[in-house]
Amino acid sequence: MFSQAEENYLKAIYTLQNNHGMAINTNLIAKKMNTKASSVTDMIKKLSVKKLLTYKKYQGVKLTVKGKKIALKVIRKHRLWEYFLVKKLNYRWDEVHEIAEQLEHIKSETLIDNLEAFLNHPKFDPHGDPIPDKDGNIMLTKTVNLLKLKVGQKGILDSLKDSSDVFLKYLNKKNLALRDRIKVIDIEPFDNSIHIETKTHQLVISKKVAENINIKI
Amino acid sequence: MFSQAEENYLKAIYTLQNNHGMAINTNLIAKKMNTKASSVTDMIKKLSVKKLLTYKKYQGVKLTVKGKKIALKVIRKHRLWEYFLVKKLNYRWDEVHEIAEQLEHIKSETLIDNLEAFLNHPKFDPHGDPIPDKDGNIMLTKTVNLLKLKVGQKGILDSLKDSSDVFLKYLNKKNLALRDRIKVIDIEPFDNSIHIETKTHQLVISKKVAENINIKI
DNA sequence: AAAGAGATTTAGACTTGTCTAAAAATATAT
DNA sequence: ATATATTTTTAGACAAGTCTAAATCTCTTT
Numbered sequence: 001m002f003s004q005a006e007e008n009y010l011k012a013i014y015t016l017q018n019n020h021g022m023a024i025n026t027n028l029i030a031k032k033m034n035t036k037a038s039s040v041t042d043m044i045k046k047l048s049v050k051k052l053l054t055y056k057k058y059q060g061v062k063l064t065v066k067g068k069k070i071a072l073k074v075i076r077k078h079r080l081w082e083y084f085l086v087k088k089l090n091y092r093w094d095e096v097h098e099i100a101e102q103l104e105h106i107k108s109e110t111l112i113d114n115l116e117a118f119l120n121h122p123k124f125d126p127h128g129d130p131i132p133d134k135d136g137n138i139m140l141t142k143t144v145n146l147l148k149l150k151v152g153q154k155g156i157l158d159s160l161k162d163s164s165d166v167f168l169k170y171l172n173k174k175n176l177a178l179r180d181r182i183k184v185i186d187i188e189p190f191d192n193s194i195h196i197e198t199k200t201h202q203l204v205i206s207k208k209v210a211e212n213i214n215i216k217i
Numbered sequence: 218m219f220s221q222a223e224e225n226y227l228k229a230i231y232t233l234q235n236n237h238g239m240a241i242n243t244n245l246i247a248k249k250m251n252t253k254a255s256s257v258t259d260m261i262k263k264l265s266v267k268k269l270l271t272y273k274k275y276q277g278v279k280l281t282v283k284g285k286k287i288a289l290k291v292i293r294k295h296r297l298w299e300y301f302l303v304k305k306l307n308y309r310w311d312e313v314h315e316i317a318e319q320l321e322h323i324k325s326e327t328l329i330d331n332l333e334a335f336l337n338h339p340k341f342d343p344h345g346d347p348i349p350d351k352d353g354n355i356m357l358t359k360t361v362n363l364l365k366l367k368v369g370q371k372g373i374l375d376s377l378k379d380s381s382d383v384f385l386k387y388l389n390k391k392n393l394a395l396r397d398r399i400k401v402i403d404i405e406p407f408d409n410s411i412h413i414e415t416k417t418h419q420l421v422i423s424k425k426v427a428e429n430i431n432i433k434i
Numbered sequence: 435a436a437a438g439a440g441a442t443t444t445a446g447a448c449t450t451g452t453c454t455a456a457a458a459a460t461a462t463a464t
Numbered sequence: 465a466t467a468t469a470t471t472t473t474t475a476g477a478c479a480a481g482t483c484t485a486a487a488t489c490t491c492t493t494t
Contacts, residue, residue, distance in 0.1 A: 003450075003451090005450080005451060005452095025471080025472085026471070026472055026473085027470090027471065027472080035451095035452075035453090036452080036453065036454085037471075037472065037473085038452085038453070038454080038455095038472085038473070038474080039451070039452055039453070040472090041472065041473055041474085042450095042451075042452080042473095043451080043452095046450090046451095057459085057472080057473075058458095058459060058460065058471080058472060058473080085328075088335055089328070089331040089332060089335055090331065091331070098325070099323065099325050099328055102323045102324060102325075103320075103323060106316065106319045106320060107319060108315070108316050108319075111302075111306070111316055114306040114307065114308070115306060118305055118306055220480075220481090222480080222481065222482095242441075242442085243441070243442060243443085244440090244441065244442080252481095252482075252483090253482075253483060253484085254441075254442065254443085255442085255443070255444080255482085255483070255484080255485095256481070256482055256483070257442090258442065258443055258444085259443095259480095259481075259482080260481080260482095263480090263481095274442080274443075274489085275441080275442060275443080275488095275489060275490065
């Protein structure tokens with residue numbers, strides 16, 4: 001089996017790889033993991049020995065099929081536990097991340113599948129991200145960044161790039177939630193701020209906010 | 218906060234203290250924790266510095282009030298998670314221990330209380346052991362060891378001293394479960410084996426089995 | 435009260451995961 | 465193409481938790 005640290009690195013590298021495509025460099029991982037580049041190098045070597053990623057000095061890393069599989073298992077656990085916390089224990093979506101970070105490392109051959117059945121096989125976690133199935137298949141929803149939309153275009157708020165507490169709290173305050181249908185009313189060329197409309201209200205969001213929101217058209 | 222290792226030691230010492238009363242010696246802890254006496258000494262020193270137990274060289278240890286409180290918190294978590302696993306995820310009582318050993322260390326100020334509410338404030342775990350409340354109060358049910366019963370006496374199977382997998386499987390096989398009402402039919406003086414009767418059947422259990430069963434009269 | 439047995443502690447070592455500081459490699463700019 | 469900046473790696477250290485082997489203490493027996 002793999003240690004919590006190893007699992008966390010794999011998960012981090014997986015998400016970086018998904019956003020960036022190419023080989024992931026040390027500094028990027030260090031930033032994501034909130035640690036030092038030297039620590040990343042150390043861990044990378046271990047994971048490379050275990051054939052979970054390929055690594056050439058100074059060239060960054062890429063997950064192997066095996067490494068990806070493990071990352072997806074951890075992500076599956078994380079998202080199912082988040083769903084449990086929100087749906088059964090009445091947490092808000094902006095409260096569950098830290099606890100799920102711990103629960104995702106519980107070791108058991110059967111636990112997560114039993115939990116999934118208990119939750120009635122949900123397909124998305126509370127942040128709108130797809131939950132990988134037992135075999136590591138993940139439903140990749142095609143979405144575009146909100147910044148890409150033109151004036152007049154409509155879409156559904158699908159998922160977030162940034163799941164930080166501050167950002168989630170911001171969305172709550174502005175009455176924006178996943179699955180909300182939105183329409184772009186106007187785009188201000190000066191600062192790229194976007195005037196949008198939901199079923200219930202209108203508001204202006206900054207470029208920074210928009211680039212962290214993905215829209216399903 | 219405390220590490221998993223520290224929590225495990227506190228829990229082990231608490232249960233030993235409850236069964237034995239007086240100061241707990243190093244070897245006993247080592248056996249319970251499945252580790253070496255020297256490791257126990259090392260950890261004991263750390264816990265002593267943190268005022269979780271009192272320790273005089275060669276004299277064994279005793280939990281402080283603070284140490285007991287933490288042990289009870291861990292036990293509370295363990296038992297509530299066990300209840301969840303059995304009642305919600307349909308595990309058998311002999312399958313949940315290992316998973317609960319991990320879940321009991323999840324850190325959160327609110328999680329366990331929310332879980333308790335979700336489970337409707339159960340008072341006993343699937344092994345019949347009382348679940349400590351939020352403040353660490355534990356309902357101590359007065360029970361006697363099955364060995365203490367005389368011929369003809371009746372009682373209810375309340376809890377187990379040994380919760381090992383083998384023992385639980387044995388009880389399942391013999392169709393004995395918590396809350397079963399039993400009656401002592403005969404005691405064999407030669408080997409202290411006990412002939413008992415339940416609502417559904419009769420059977421003979423060895424001294425070793427009997428001494429691991431507590432009865433509420 | 436001395437000896438031997440058993441329990442406990444110490445000393446030193448190892449593993450995992452981390453860090454700092456310095457060295458080496460790569461990328462960028464003129 | 466050379467100097468400079470940035471990134472990455474190495475070397476050596478540390479903390480937590482564990483271990484083995486040796487030393488020390490306590491208890492029991494005679």
